Amino acid sequence: MGLNDFLNYIEHEKRMSSYTVVAYKSDLNQFIDFAHGLVDDFEWKTVDGFLIREWVVFLMGKGMAPRTVHRKISALKSLYRFYLVNGYVVKDPTSLVVLPKIRKKLPFFVRIKEMDNLFDHDNFRDDFSGVRDKAILHVLYGTGMRLSELVGLKRRNIDFAQKKMKVLGKGNKERIVPFNDELSHVMSRYLLFCDGLFDEKNDVFFLTDKGEQVYHKFVYRVVKRYLARVSTISKKSPHVLRHSYATHMLNSGADLRAIQELLGHASLASTEVYTHTTFDKLRKVYKQAHSRG
Incomplete structure (x- = not known):
């Protein structure tokens, strides 16, 4: 073997x-x-x-x-x-190996005001590329999905009537993610542009200007270009939008286990990292509420 x-x-x-x-x-x-x-x-x-x-x-x-x-x-x-x-070995030689400690890094995230500036101002052209780019940013931030999940997103997995989509995550695990009216409108408008440009309907949701499936580097470049217009954070990537989604949800009072399910985390420990990013908010509440704050 x-x-x-x-x-x-x-x-x-x-x-x-x-x-x-x-x-x-x-x-x-x-x-x-x-x-x-x-x-x-x-x-x-x-x-x-x-x-x-x-x-x-x-x-x-x-x-x-x-x-x-x-x-x-x-x-x-x-x-x-x-x-x-499979019986090829009788013991695991890795079981007693001590590994170096990993310092936990706090996730980068874009502030709500910066995301509002991105979506509420004239940052996207009114053509296929601009409408598609806007939809990419909205889907990443509006659902918290991973880059690979967005690339593999299919039309048939989006239910506009019930405003939910089926996402295929790590290990081919499926989860259902809800979306709001704004995201529904942005995605619907993008599909109208797609159907007007390309004769054959492609089940792949996000397409390049040539009508081919988007790829990881393509989406990464799109995200980096638009985030640079509204944020000065050093890291600008699709995963930053996933972090932003989770952080903003938690700051708005969402249950940690609900966020775990929405993100598709196998362990709650993976989701708990976002509790660190809410400390500034807790500090403000303390100063406002405590008599000697």
């Missing part, structure tokens, strides 16, 4: 994204290259915790960020879980 068996498993059975499969393959091949420098006959079943710890030390010595090291070891952990289940 070799590495390709594992890669086929995570791609076709676990249905991980192509980006994750490529990343795991690269990380595991890097480990193989490292191991060949220390052992004569490398086999996955003979790897021990000592060898993996040596790799962690090597990676940290090269100045690699702890988060990146965690990702590489995560690839090894997944591989050995697969080998254990």
Whole structure:
């Protein structure tokens, strides 16, 4: 049983994204290259915790960020879980490996006033490109979906009558996300432009000027260009709009577990990071309400 068996498993059975499969393959091949420098006959079943710890030390010595090291070891952990289940190994050598601590970073987010400035002023041209770009920004901020989820969004998964859409998230997990009247209007207007330009209806929702499915870098450039007009934050990406959606929802009193479900987080711990961004609001409430604030 070799590495390709594992890669086929995570791609076709676990249905991980192509980006994750490529990343795991690269990380595991890097480990193989490292191991060949220390052992004569490398086999996955003979790897021990000592060898993996040596790799962690090597990676940290090269100045690699702890988060990146965690990702590489995560690839090894997944591989050995697969080998254990299939009886190829009898123990997991990654189980006792101590990893470097990751410093939690507070998520970047755009302020509500800045988003209002983006949508309420004349920032989008009244042609196909402008209407599409506006719809992209509205969908990302209005639903909190991930970049990959937006790229893969299908017409058939949007229910305009009930104002909800089906989103295909990580691990092919589906969730239902509601949307408001404004977003419904923006998306409907975009579809009118699409149907007027392209003869054949494409089930893919977001299209380029050539009528082809948008791709990750395309959407990233669109978001970065428009956010630069209203915000000075250093990071301007589709994920920042996802952070903004969650932060603004939480600041407006939304339940944390509801936000978890809307974002498609498997763990509440992933959603709890947004509670840190609301501290400024709590500070203001304290100063206003406390007698000696």
